[in-house]
Amino acid sequence: MNxxxxxAGVSLKTVSRVVNGETTVAPDLAARVxxxxxxxxxxxxxxxxxxxxxDRRTRTIGVLLEDVSNPFSAALHRAVxxxxxxxxxxxxxxxxxxDPGRERELAAAFAQRQTDGMIxxxxxxxxxxxxxxxxPIVFVDRRATGALGDTVVSTNVAGAAGAVRHLLxxxxxxxxxxxxxxxxxxxxxxxRGYLRALxxxxxxxxxxxxxxxxxxxxxxxxxxxxxxxxxxxxxxNLITIGVVRALRRLGRERTVALVGxxxxxxxxxxxxxxxxxxxxxxxxxxxxxxxxxxxxxxxKRPPREIRIPTTLIPRGSGEIAI
Amino acid sequence: MNxxxxxAGVSLKTVSRVVNGETTVAPDLAARVxxxxxxxxxxxxxxxxxxxxxDRRTRTIGVLLEDVSNPFSAALHRAVxxxxxxxxxxxxxxxxxxDPGRERELAAAFAQRQTDGMIxxxxxxxxxxxxxxxxPIVFVDRRATGALGDTVVSTNVAGAAGAVRHLLxxxxxxxxxxxxxxxxxxxxxxxRGYLRALxxxxxxxxxxxxxxxxxxxxxxxxxxxxxxxxxxxxxxNLITIGVVRALRRLGRERTVALVGxxxxxxxxxxxxxxxxxxxxxxxxxxxxxxxxxxxxxxxKRPPREIRIPTTLIPRGSGEIAI
DNA sequence: ATGAAAGCGCTAACAT
DNA sequence: ATGTTAGCGCTTTCAT
Numbered sequence: 001m002n003x004x005x006x007x008a009g010v011s012l013k014t015v016s017r018v019v020n021g022e023t024t025v026a027p028d029l030a031a032r033v034x035x036x037x038x039x040x041x042x043x044x045x046x047x048x049x050x051x052x053x054x055d056r057r058t059r060t061i062g063v064l065l066e067d068v069s070n071p072f073s074a075a076l077h078r079a080v081x082x083x084x085x086x087x088x089x090x091x092x093x094x095x096x097x098x099d100p101g102r103e104r105e106l107a108a109a110f111a112q113r114q115t116d117g118m119i120x121x122x123x124x125x126x127x128x129x130x131x132x133x134x135x136p137i138v139f140v141d142r143r144a145t146g147a148l149g150d151t152v153v154s155t156n157v158a159g160a161a162g163a164v165r166h167l168l169x170x171x172x173x174x175x176x177x178x179x180x181x182x183x184x185x186x187x188x189x190x191x192r193g194y195l196r197a198l199x200x201x202x203x204x205x206x207x208x209x210x211x212x213x214x215x216x217x218x219x220x221x222x223x224x225x226x227x228x229x230x231x232x233x234x235x236x237n238l239i240t241i242g243v244v245r246a247l248r249r250l251g252r253e254r255t256v257a258l259v260g261x262x263x264x265x266x267x268x269x270x271x272x273x274x275x276x277x278x279x280x281x282x283x284x285x286x287x288x289x290x291x292x293x294x295x296x297x298x299x300k301r302p303p304r305e306i307r308i309p310t311t312l313i314p315r316g317s318g319e320i321a322i
Numbered sequence: 323m324n325x326x327x328x329x330a331g332v333s334l335k336t337v338s339r340v341v342n343g344e345t346t347v348a349p350d351l352a353a354r355v356x357x358x359x360x361x362x363x364x365x366x367x368x369x370x371x372x373x374x375x376x377d378r379r380t381r382t383i384g385v386l387l388e389d390v391s392n393p394f395s396a397a398l399h400r401a402v403x404x405x406x407x408x409x410x411x412x413x414x415x416x417x418x419x420x421d422p423g424r425e426r427e428l429a430a431a432f433a434q435r436q437t438d439g440m441i442x443x444x445x446x447x448x449x450x451x452x453x454x455x456x457x458p459i460v461f462v463d464r465r466a467t468g469a470l471g472d473t474v475v476s477t478n479v480a481g482a483a484g485a486v487r488h489l490l491x492x493x494x495x496x497x498x499x500x501x502x503x504x505x506x507x508x509x510x511x512x513x514r515g516y517l518r519a520l521x522x523x524x525x526x527x528x529x530x531x532x533x534x535x536x537x538x539x540x541x542x543x544x545x546x547x548x549x550x551x552x553x554x555x556x557x558x559n560l561i562t563i564g565v566v567r568a569l570r571r572l573g574r575e576r577t578v579a580l581v582g583x584x585x586x587x588x589x590x591x592x593x594x595x596x597x598x599x600x601x602x603x604x605x606x607x608x609x610x611x612x613x614x615x616x617x618x619x620x621x622k623r624p625p626r627e628i629r630i631p632t633t634l635i636p637r638g639s640g641e642i643a644i
Numbered sequence: 645a646t647g648a649a650a651g652c653g654c655t656a657a658c659a660t
Numbered sequence: 661a662t663g664t665t666a667g668c669g670c671t672t673t674c675a676t
Contacts, residue, residue: 011663024661041454046434047369048653051668069396078391081417090431092412095403109412112368132363271593333647346645370669374652
């Protein structure tokens with residue numbers, strides 16, 4: 001910046017003014033500065049600029065999701081990035097892989113980089129470590145424990161209950177539940193919806209499935225067991241895919257009904273097409289980003305919880321009658 | 323940091339030493355500083371630290387891909403993030419959506435944030451705008467024009483030629499090509515492989531398909547045309563999916579052969595399962611990241627081009643005989 | 645081993 | 661409208 005000032009024959013502050021688009025600069029001076037900037041290929045050092053600025057904003061936010069390569073997280077991430085891009089804000093992203101340690105580490109790493117705020121899908125059982133962090137935090141997909149912030153979640157209980165009622169409608173009375181880690185609020189809520197729809201007549205439940213391979217194995221075990229279910233409710237997209245693989249392997253895809261929670265690409269092209277309770281990850285991401293930017297802009301209202309509705313999409317696998 | 327120094331009763335510099343883990347501090351002083359750090363919940367301001375440091379590293383890199391929610395880009399992004407995470411490096415990511423303007427803007431935004439380097443899948447027809455950027459750049463998936471840097475690409479020509487030869491083996495002589503934007507080096511190379519395998523007997527080619535809907539429409543038009551192909555080579559994952567949808571719609575999925583370039587989740591569960599030339603996006607991402615970190619660490623050798631092999635995976639759709 | 649002073653690149657506050 | 665000075669939070673350099 002010094003070089004530019006010298007080249008243009010003006011003071012350092014004038015260069016600063018031009019670079020920041022302030023209008024109180026004579027046109028001819030501004031032009032000279034612009035010329036010098038281009039000659040020297042000068043680019044402002046954002047870090048230095050932010051250090052002195054009053055608002056202290058880095059125009060960077062952090063997004064911590066389960067796995068940016070899972071279609072749900074990827075769509076959510078994409079929506080956040082788009083909303084941020086419109087505001088000239090950059091996005092740091094991280095995948096937690098259900099590891100509470102990574103959650104804390106990455107959150108700390110983002111905080112050290114002075115992100116203006118964070119969007120977090122918590123995986124640990126407590127987020128109290130966030131107290132004392134600088135910017136606002138919006139929790140997405142999962143509720144937080146021991147930390148304050150806005151929350152954007154799907155209507156998990158209602159969605160799961162709707163899925164199970166859909167199976168009941170088609171005559172099923174022996175419906176299994178396959179879900180992921182019970183410490184996650186989503187898993188617990190979807191299980192609660194499952195129990196609510198079934199009243200006292202809940203079927204077998206398998207929890208803590210970490211990936212589609214585990215889900216496939218669990219499904220095979222259930223169906224080969226002494227009291228096989230006639231229908232399955234799969235509480236997460238990878239689990240649904242594991243169940244589909246298992247049913248195929250056993251040749252039972254046309255006799256055992258299946259409804260999955262969370263839609264996934266090509267679900268409609270499988271045979272039979274997979275009935276799902278679709279979430280709206282793009283809307284969740286957009287909503288979380290909008291909420292975060294409102295907070296960053298000074299919104300002081302008490303934390304809100306925003307519930308994004310789910311949609312049952314009947315495609316075939318969930319309409320298999322008993 | 324001043325507060326910490328006062329609370330611990332030491333000088334500012336001593337705090338700096340402790341925070342940076344320098345060993346030249348008496349144990350009792352270090353302990354006092356640590357205590358003060360915890361009491362005051364002090365966190366070092368990385369931006370300020372970097373401003374004065376000699377190496378000028380932000381420990382942040384940028385990754386610009388076509389669309390972080392496409393499975394190919396998502397897997398690549400994930401691999402880069404993992405490799406970066408192991409080094410305590412954070413990753414800024416952006417989606418270009420085949421928009422050269424966004425490519426330039428996002429690259430500039432990253433540069434302003436002093437990323438130590440960038441990984442870029444170019445979409446514009448020239449990357450000369452990169453000259454004068456601070457850190458090293460590694461091009462991934464696509465070659466750059468007018469800019470220097472290491473390049474990590476799939477063996478596009480060989481992979482595409484292999485796919486088409488596979489169709490020839492099954493008796494097809496009238497094979498269509500469906501590809502995306504011709505300005506992309508990947509699209510051109512895959513088309514070249516297609517032409518090479520067919521010698522003078524190339525079939526109809528449809529270029530510049532931007533998404534699966536466009537591919538679906540193009541496939542329907544081809545098959546309803548006067549001289550319908552007996553087999554299709556789809557040069558990208560979204561295009562392959564569009565072709566699958568079209569074949570289903572026309573009830574031709576068991577009579578028209580299909581080989582796609584780039585694998586996608588659930589390709590093996592479709593009916594018929596889709597034969598593909600699989601790329602290895604995770605390996606591409608890992609390789610690009612490793613190469614970038616070598617450059618950041620001072621590797622001065624001339625730019626290299628690393629070619630990641632592809633694998634033909636016969637699953638059914640490509641083995642439909644004429 | 646510890647500290648004082650200078651300065652990284654920039655903008656705020658205050659001149660002029 | 662333009663320039664001058666101080667200082668953001670930290671690390672360097674150099675002294676002790």
